[in-house]
Amino acid sequence: MSNKTPFSPNISTIASAIQPFHVMKILAEAKILEASGKEVIHMEIGEPDFASLPCVHQAANEAAEQGLTHYTPTMGLPALREKLADFYGDFYQANVSQNNIMITPGSSTALQLVLTALLNPGDKVMLADPAYPCNRQFVNLLHGELLAIPVSHETQYQLNLDLLKANWQAGIKVVMVASPANPTGTIIEQNELLAMAEFLAEQNAYFIVDEIYQGLVYERPAESILGNVNLPENVIVINSFSKFFGMTGWRLGWCVLPEHLISVMDRLGQNLFLAAPTPSQYGALRVLEQDALQALEARRAIFEQRRNALINAMQQASFTPKLIPQGAFYLYWDVSEYTDNSEQFCADLLQQTGVAITPGRDFGDYQAKQHVRLAYTTDIEKLTLAVQKISGFIHQNADFETVKSNLPGLVGFDIQGII
Amino acid sequence: MSNKTPFSPNISTIASAIQPFHVMKILAEAKILEASGKEVIHMEIGEPDFASLPCVHQAANEAAEQGLTHYTPTMGLPALREKLADFYGDFYQANVSQNNIMITPGSSTALQLVLTALLNPGDKVMLADPAYPCNRQFVNLLHGELLAIPVSHETQYQLNLDLLKANWQAGIKVVMVASPANPTGTIIEQNELLAMAEFLAEQNAYFIVDEIYQGLVYERPAESILGNVNLPENVIVINSFSKFFGMTGWRLGWCVLPEHLISVMDRLGQNLFLAAPTPSQYGALRVLEQDALQALEARRAIFEQRRNALINAMQQASFTPKLIPQGAFYLYWDVSEYTDNSEQFCADLLQQTGVAITPGRDFGDYQAKQHVRLAYTTDIEKLTLAVQKISGFIHQNADFETVKSNLPGLVGFDIQGII
Incomplete structure (x- = not known):
């Protein structure tokens, strides 16, 4: 007993x-x-079925062989922040300063930190339904109020300026979108994103743009909202080394912050996670090279x-x-x-x-x-x-045998493009 | 413009x-x-000045060479949880099941998750002043109420059973201690820890024991509260691969949970961090080998x-x-x-x-x-x-020239033990 x-x-x-x-x-x-x-x-x-590129673990290992296994600064390895700033310039014609880039242990942590920096209890957060499930939980944990806006294939399962305006109400502090999105794989066009950012700035609300799947786009160039000039100071971009860069298990993400959020995010990071994994940061430095x-x-x-x-x-x-x-x-x-x-x-x-x-x-x-x-x-x-x-x-299960007629056709897809 | x-x-x-x-x-x-x-x-x-042991990055690299760079389960690599359970048995005669062990990206995340699992807004958390600074921030972020109990060298800068009883009040949900502690390096003895755990269970309060510096003890054996049999179900242990194991930059920690917290911590982890870094987990698996x-x-x-x-x-x-x-x-x-x-x-x-x-x-x-x-x-x-x-x-600064007499002597230190 x-x-x-x-x-x-x-x-x-x-x-x-x-x-x-x-x-x-x-x-x-x-x-x-x-x-x-x-x-x-x-x-x-x-999760991509591919393992991370061999150059990633080779670079992480080489750094460790040189004894580089200590904490980095909370904001991240300076060389990696600089390289990401260059990456934005080279690929998205975006003028991003390394000072505005914060490296995080995965984009989950970036999302959590940003929402912690912004939300008081009762503040409302608007997002699409369906969307990435964790976002709703982050808002709940911070005692925020969720405004989940039903979206369908008619708006590509995305929020847009019209939906923001139609559903606007007092107390909305943050709007979150993802482009490309999980679970739908759809994109919000640049002009729409910019119009949404400007509308939200007028309402004094923040705009969190999840670009975690950035780079994984088909039959179109990869884009970032940061490629827009004159972006208002309410835009926060979340990104990750997991998807396009294929580094899931290395747990590394980043966010791009407006100037006024840098200090508070640094302080939150010091307390909440200290620093992102050092070997992963050296690996990421390598994955941004041309051959990778x-x-x-x-x-x-x-x-x-x-x-x-x-x-x-x-x-x-x-x-x-x-x-x-x-x-x-x-x-x-x-x-x-x-x-x-x-x-x-x-x-x-x-x-x-x-x-x-x-x-x-x-x-x-x-x-x-x-x-x-x-x-x-x-x-x-x-x-x-x-x-x-x-x-x-479906054919073997009798209860699925319904008439399949008059179904809407494919939207936004060039049938010739399919092998 | x-x-x-x-x-x-x-x-x-x-x-x-x-x-x-x-x-x-x-x-x-x-x-x-x-x-x-x-x-x-x-x-x-x-942070230890030593880099992590070479076997750590070698093992991480070998795993990556085999393509093991994907997400692990949220609770952690099963082999690592098993090995840690063995470690508790071998070193602390503690009967810990691998099911109760959760691997986290650093002990910061473990502390944050545990407090999230426990605290409703307004719940009180008792801890020592001085203590590890982040704990206070975690409580603030969750809208908990801090009860910081002043402690001095007279109680080794630690809480003890008497202090718990003397400062007890309604609404205390959690008491947090660290042994050895930061910033004092002092230890709470096993019998005291057990008495505190039992008192807290009677009050229906949780007891979070930070053993992050476990193993780094001098002139005495390393111990864990988990070495006690019949520990009540209110005890949660936090630990880390950063200090004794010297793996700071790899960002890896763990916690040992009572049965009723496993499921909720798994769900919190799925949403808040997904999984701890995979290469770090393979490195940690190696650092628990005898030669390391x-x-x-x-x-x-x-x-x-x-x-x-x-x-x-x-x-x-x-x-x-x-x-x-x-x-x-x-x-x-x-x-x-x-x-x-x-x-x-x-x-x-x-x-x-x-x-x-x-x-x-x-x-x-x-x-x-x-x-x-x-x-x-x-x-x-x-x-x-x-x-x-x-x-x-001190001697050059005149305002420090005060009489140094009748100072209390050293406490708990065998002067002969110093070289």
Whole structure:
């Protein structure tokens, strides 16, 4: 018998309410299937299948061999901040000073710090539904108030100036967008972003632009809101070495701050995380070199081929996604023809076919039960096979046999561009 | 002229109030001095001067060469959690399950997550003054209420059961201690820790025990509160690979959680940081091997020699620290004989002698102006020279010429043990 002093758990209200990623349940079930010998096609994972480039760990290792394993300054390795400033100049014709760049341990930390720097309890934060799930949690943890604006394929699942104006109300301190976005892969055009930034500055609200998938765009040049001249001082850009740069496990991101936020972000960083990982920062310094960027461009092209192959396979199977992703590596697919419960749909699909995809519920509430996210982070052969399996699954399940007529056609996608 | 839409900065109240580390000012001034050609002895830095062991970056690099650069699970690499559980068994006779161990990107994140999991706005957190400065900020950010209990050399600058009882009041949700502590290097004995844990469980309060400096102890065995059997379910242990393990720049820590906090911490981690750095986790796996631990023990012995040399030099100079640090690499020194403004004392000392130390203000309010922290994170020759310089500085400044008689003697220190 235990002689422990009894104790009643007493978790905070906010932490108790935090939702897990529902995709984790899919992942766990997929692992059980794999352990039983069944093959699983992983289209649920928001991570490139490529490992980081060899030059990354070589550079990290060389730095460590020279004894460079101590803390860096909280704002980041000066050489890396300088190199990123150059990167903005070279690739986006953006005039960014290294002083305004803060290196963070992943973009999650950047998002958390920025919202901490801005939000008082009760301040309202407007974002799109669907969107990256963690943003909602950051706002909840800071006792902010969420204004999740339902968006559909009609606005490319994005906020725009009209939606800002139509939904504007007192107390909105921050608007958050992502371009390209997770889970939809859609982009907000530069003129629209600038118009939104200016409207928000007039309202004295901040504009957080998540460019985490920057660089992973197809049939168009990569862009940054920072390429605009005369950007008002309310714009904060979040970015990451995880996606285009393929350095997920190295946990490194950055943000670009207006002048008045530098000092407060430095102080928050000193207290909340001290410094980003040093080996990762030396690795990132290397990944911004020309030869590495070329290797990453080749990987981008592979993602584009996969996207095209996925869309092509879906069309072959008479599926009609309403929108073609312009970037990232996701397709957000309206499956309302086949189910009114996309979570059950994903669970059944996995059990019956071994294809793992993510239910819409992870990204919000609006039409979440009608959507699923397909990640094209695996090779073309598997993607094609997966679509065939999904097709077979749908045809075998009688309750999905609904009439598929008069469906809206593809939007924003040049059909000739698909192999 | 700029055509920017005007914007008025609007930072959150809590972020505005966050203090920088005042030692940063000392560090910045030290760098200016160094740039002007003056030699600086750095005793302000809370970081081992040693780089991480070569086996750490070798192991990280080998893992990366095998393509192991993706995200790990949020709770951490299973092999590392298992190895840490073994470590607790081998070194502390502690029965810790790997399921209760969560790997975090530095112990800062562990502390932040744990407090997020526990605190509702208005919940009270009791801690010692002086203490590690970030803890106060974490509580402020969560809108908790701080109960900073003044502690002096009479209780080894630590909370104890008597102080808990004497200062108890309704609404205390958490008590935080560190053993060994920063900035004092003092330890809370095991029987005291257990008694505190049991008292707190009776009050239905949590007990966060920071063991970040665990292993860096002198003339006594390293211990963990987890070595106690029948520990109540209110105890949370925070630890780090930064100090004893010397992996500062790799940003890796962990916490040991009671069963009922595992799920909520996993969910918080999924949202707030995703996963700790993968290369760092492979490095940490290697640093827990026997040969690496032996190399770290040799480094511990060097810190012990430095401590002894520092104390010895201070006694030679007729300084009488009231307390000898039992662990970590800090001496918290009462300089009230020489100044009533330790911040000015540190600034003047640096300018006149090139010796950089940290003012008490970074660690709290109580007698902060009477204390400075000396870090023995540099070699013995420099430490000895620094004390001579401090002595010269004090004798040259007339206003410090006060009578030094009837001072309390050394506490808890075997004078014979000093070389």
